[in-house]
Amino acid sequence: MSGTFVLKSEKGRYRFILQDEGGKELFKGTLLTEKDRVVKYMDMMRESDDLTNNLQALVGPDGSHYFRGELHTSKEGQKGVNADGTPLGFSATFKSEKEMEEVRQAVIKAAKGAAVKDET
Numbered sequence: 001m002s003g004t005f006v007l008k009s010e011k012g013r014y015r016f017i018l019q020d021e022g023g024k025e026l027f028k029g030t031l032l033t034e035k036d037r038v039v040k041y042m043d044m045m046r047e048s049d050d051l052t053n054n055l056q057a058l059v060g061p062d063g064s065h066y067f068r069g070e071l072h073t074s075k076e077g078q079k080g081v082n083a084d085g086t087p088l089g090f091s092a093t094f095k096s097e098k099e100m101e102e103v104r105q106a107v108i109k110a111a112k113g114a115a116v117k118d119e120t
Contacts, residue, residue, distance in 0.1 A: 003110030029089035065100035
């Protein structure tokens with residue numbers, strides 16, 4: 001079962017918010033000036049067979065847990081080695097790694113084939 005990507009306009013910029021079936025916010029995309037790039041990132045997440053490698057688990061300076069989404073691209077001459085990742089967005093912070101991992105898995109499940117709702 002899939003979630004919904006909601007495309008929003010905030011402060012003259014664009015971002016997507018991934019919601020589960022119940023409308024709960026799971027993941028918030030990076031603010032970008034170009035709507036086409038936001039749509040491209042949403043499509044990449046929707047069509048991905050495995051987002052696991054694109055959602056990196058991290059620990060904040062205060063000990064909280066969160067995950068960051070990255071779009072990995074290879075540059076010519078690197079023979080398939082991933083270059084710096086382009087930030088897709090961030091999750092909320094969580095008190096435990098277990099709670100963070102549950103939401104991370106929910107994002108992977110909700111993103112696959114998710115509907116798109118344009119609220120710009």
